[in-house]
Amino acid sequence: MAPVADTDKYDASQFQKSHVGRTKSGSYTVSKHNRELALYPEYLPTWNPHQKFPAYTFAEYHDKGLLADPELKNLFPGGLGTHDDYSVKRITPRLGSEVHGIQLSQLSDAAKNDLARFVAERGVVVFKNQDFNDGGPQSAVDFARYFGSLYKHATSGSPEGYPELHVCFRGASEEEIAGVFANRTNSISWHSDCSYALNALQLTLFSCLQIPEAGGDTLFASTVEAYNRLSPAMKERLEGLHVLHSSIEQARNNRDAGGITRREPEANIHPLVRVNPVTKQKHLYLNKEFGRRIVELKEDELDYLLSFLYDHVEKAQDLQLRIRWEENTVVLWNNSTTIHSPCVDFDEPVIRHAYRISVMGERPVGDLQYLNDPDYLKEKYEQLGI
Numbered sequence: 001m002a003p004v005a006d007t008d009k010y011d012a013s014q015f016q017k018s019h020v021g022r023t024k025s026g027s028y029t030v031s032k033h034n035r036e037l038a039l040y041p042e043y044l045p046t047w048n049p050h051q052k053f054p055a056y057t058f059a060e061y062h063d064k065g066l067l068a069d070p071e072l073k074n075l076f077p078g079g080l081g082t083h084d085d086y087s088v089k090r091i092t093p094r095l096g097s098e099v100h101g102i103q104l105s106q107l108s109d110a111a112k113n114d115l116a117r118f119v120a121e122r123g124v125v126v127f128k129n130q131d132f133n134d135g136g137p138q139s140a141v142d143f144a145r146y147f148g149s150l151y152k153h154a155t156s157g158s159p160e161g162y163p164e165l166h167v168c169f170r171g172a173s174e175e176e177i178a179g180v181f182a183n184r185t186n187s188i189s190w191h192s193d194c195s196y197a198l199n200a201l202q203l204t205l206f207s208c209l210q211i212p213e214a215g216g217d218t219l220f221a222s223t224v225e226a227y228n229r230l231s232p233a234m235k236e237r238l239e240g241l242h243v244l245h246s247s248i249e250q251a252r253n254n255r256d257a258g259g260i261t262r263r264e265p266e267a268n269i270h271p272l273v274r275v276n277p278v279t280k281q282k283h284l285y286l287n288k289e290f291g292r293r294i295v296e297l298k299e300d301e302l303d304y305l306l307s308f309l310y311d312h313v314e315k316a317q318d319l320q321l322r323i324r325w326e327e328n329t330v331v332l333w334n335n336s337t338t339i340h341s342p343c344v345d346f347d348e349p350v351i352r353h354a355y356r357i358s359v360m361g362e363r364p365v366g367d368l369q370y371l372n373d374p375d376y377l378k379e380k381y382e383q384l385g386i
C-alpha cells in the first residue's frame with residue numbers, strides 16, 4: 001500500500017502535549033514559560049475546543065495572476081535584475097527568486113496581480129527586510145484577502161480571532177526537541193499544504209516572527225521541473241491518472257495528541273498531472289503526506305509508480321532550493337507547483353515562531369477546459385463512494 005503520513009512526525013503547527021496553557025477565554029495555548037519568551041504574543045497559537053467550521057464545498061476561482069501585466073511592470077517598473085532601489089535575482093535557474101527593496105505592505109492592487117503571476121512563474125519568491133509583521137495579524141489577513149478566500153485549517157493553532165493564520169510554534173523545551181527524532185532518523189516531510197482540500201491552497205505567504213540563529217530552514221522542490229524531466233513515454237503514462245488525498249490521518253494524529261478538530265476530515269480526488277491556469281504549465285500534484293493512492297491502479301502497481309515519483313521529486317536536489325530564514329523575511333510560494341518540507345534540526349531549546357496564510361485557489365484540473373467545472377470527476381467520486 002502507498003506510504004501514509006508518519007504518525008510520529010513532529011508538526012509545529014499542531015497541538016503538542018507541552019502546550020498546556022489556557023487563554024482568558026478558555027482556549028488552549030502554549031505554556032506560560034513559552035508565552036513569556038515569545039516576542040510576538042499576539043501571534044501565539046490557540047485552540048478553541050468549541051470552534052467548529054462547516055465542510056468546504058466547491059468554489060469558483062479566478063487567479064489574480066491572470067490580470068497581471070505579462071512584463072510585471074507594476075511590481076518591477078524597471079524590470080528584473082539590479083536597480084538603484086530594488087533587485088530581483090533568481091535563486092536557482094528554474095525555481096525561486098529573491099527580492100530586495102520592495103515592501104509587500106505598500107503594493108498597489110495592480111502590483112499584487114503581478115505578484116500573483118510572478119509567484120506562479122517562479123514557484124517561490126523571497127522578500128527580504130519586510131515590515132509585514134509590525135501590523136499584527138489583521139494586516140496580514142487584509143493583504144492576503146486580496147488574492148481570494150483564505151483557508152481555515154481544521155486542526156492547527158491560530159491567534160484568537162484569526163483562524164486564517166496557521167501558526168507554526170516550536171517551543172523552547174527539551175521535550176519538543178527530544179520528540180522530533182524519538183522514532184525517526186530525519187525530520188524531512190515533503191508535502192503540499194492541505195492537498196486534500198477540494199479547492200487547492202494556492203498562493204501561500206509564510207513569515208517568521210522569532211527564529212533561532214540557525215536551524216529550521218525550509219526545503220522546496222519544483223513539481224513543474226519534476227514533470228518536465230520525465231520522458232514522453234512516462235508523461236503519457238501519467239495522463240488521466242488521479243490521486244486520492246486525505247486528511248483523515250492528520251486529524252487522527254492531532255486528536256491522539258489532545259488537539260481539537262474544527263472541521264471533519266476530508267478526502268478528495270485530484271489529477272496526478274495538473275495544469276496551472278496562469279502559466280499553463282503542467283506539473284505533478286502528489287505528496288507522501290496526504291496522497292493515499294492512485295485511484296485507477298491496483299495496489300502493487302501504484303506502490304511501484306508512487307515510489308518512483310516520490311523519489312524523483314524528493315531526491316533531485318537539482319530541482320530544489322533551501323530557504324534560510326532571517327528576521328523580517330517573507331516568502332510567498334505556489335502551493336501547487338512546488339512541494340516543501342520543514343527541517344527540524346535544532347540542537348537547543350529555543351523558540352521558532354512563524355505563521356502561514358494560504359489563499360484557496362482553483363479546484364485542480366488536468367485540462368483547463370474543466371476549470372471551475374463543479375461536476376469535474378463526478379463519476380470517479382461515485383465510483384469510490386466519496
Ligand SMILES: [Fe+2]
Pocket residue numbers: 191192193340
Ligand atoms: Fe507545509
